[in-house]
Amino acid sequence: MNQGxxxxxxxxxxxxxxxxxxxxxxxxxxxxGDGAVVQTKEPGGTELGDLIREIxxxxxxxxxxxxxxxxxxxxxxxLQNWHSVVKPALDAGKIVVSDRWRxxxxxxxxxxxxxxQIAVAYEECSGRNADLLLxxxxxxxxxxxxxxxRSTEDHQAGKTWNDTKTLAQIQKAYVDLFSH
Numbered sequence: 315m316n317q318g319x320x321x322x323x324x325x326x327x328x329x330x331x332x333x334x335x336x337x338x339x340x341x342x343x344x345x346x347g348d349g350a351v352v353q354t355k356e357p358g359g360t361e362l363g364d365l366i367r368e369i370x371x372x373x374x375x376x377x378x379x380x381x382x383x384x385x386x387x388x389x390x391x392x393l394q395n396w397h398s399v400v401k402p403a404l405d406a407g408k409i410v411v412s413d414r415w416r417x418x419x420x421x422x423x424x425x426x427x428x429x430x431q432i433a434v435a436y437e438e439c440s441g442r443n444a445d446l447l448l449x450x451x452x453x454x455x456x457x458x459x460x461x462x463x464r465s466t467e468d469h470q471a472g473k474t475w476n477d478t479k480t481l482a483q484i485q486k487a488y489v490d491l492f493s494h
Contacts, residue, residue, distance in 0.1 A: 318404035320442055322415040325450035326485045327476070328461030334450065335413040342409055352403040355413035357391035359399050366391045382429040388419055389436050396441035404442065416440040417447070421487040425480055449492055454482040 321338065323331045339353045358367045366387050370376055376384050395412075403410045419436055451457075458478045 316407035318407050319409045319446070320400070320404055320444050321409065321411045321446045321448065322417065322444035323411070323413055323448045323450065324415070324417050324421075324488065326421075326454070326457055326481045326488070328457035328459070328481075329450040329452065331413045331450060334448070335411060338448075339411050342411065346409065349408075351409045351411065352399065353411050353413075354395055354399050356395055356415060356418065357388055359395040359412070360391070362394045363391035381427050382432055384426070385419070385423065385428050385432045385436065389432065389439070392416060392419070392436070392441075393439055396439075400441060412444075415444060417444075417488070417491060420491055421484050424487040425483060447492070449488060451485055451488065454478050454485055457481065457485075 323335045323338065325331050335353065335355070339351055342351045356363070357370065358364050370379075370384065370387060379387075400410050400412065416436065423433070455478050458476075458481050461481075462476070
C-alpha cells in the first residue's frame with residue numbers, strides 16, 4: 315500500500331511559507347490532480363486547529379498565556395491535524411503539504427519554558443516525519459520586517475517571539491535541528 319508523500323515547509327515567521335506552500339500545492343495538483351493533494355498548516359488545518367490559531371494569534375495572544383498553555387494548545391492542534399487530516403491522507407496514498415509541522419514546536423520552544431511532561435508528550439505523539447522538508451530561511455531582520463508588514467494579518471504583535479533577536483535564535487534552532 316502506498317504510504318503517501320509528506321512534504322513540510324518550515325521557516326521562522328516571515329520566511330515565505332504562506333507564499334510558497336500554496337504554490338507548491340498548486341503545482342502538485344496540476345501534476346497529479348486536485349484529489350491527490352491535501353494542504354494543511356499548524357497550528358490550524360482543522361476546525362479545532364483554526365479555533366486554537368484564532369485564540370493564540372487574534373483573541374488572547376501568546377504573550378498572555380501561562381507557562382505550558384501555549385504548548386498544550388499547539389499539541390492539541392497538532393494531534394487533531396495528525397489524526398484527522400494528515401495520517402488519513404497519507405494512508406490513502408495522497409500527497410500532504412503542510413505549512414509547519416512538529417519541527418516548529420521544537421525550534422520555537424527553545425525560546426520559552428516548556429514543562430517536561432508536555433515536551434515528552436509532544437515528542438511521543440508527533441506523528442510521522444516529513445519525507446521532504448523545505449526549510450526557508452534568510453536575513454532575520456528582513457524576514458521579521460516582512461512578517462510585521464503583512465497587510466492581511468495583524469497577529470504578529472501578540473506573539474512573544476515577534477522581534478529580530480528572538481526570531482534569529484529560532485532560525486538558529488531550526489538550523490541546529492536540521493543539521494543532524
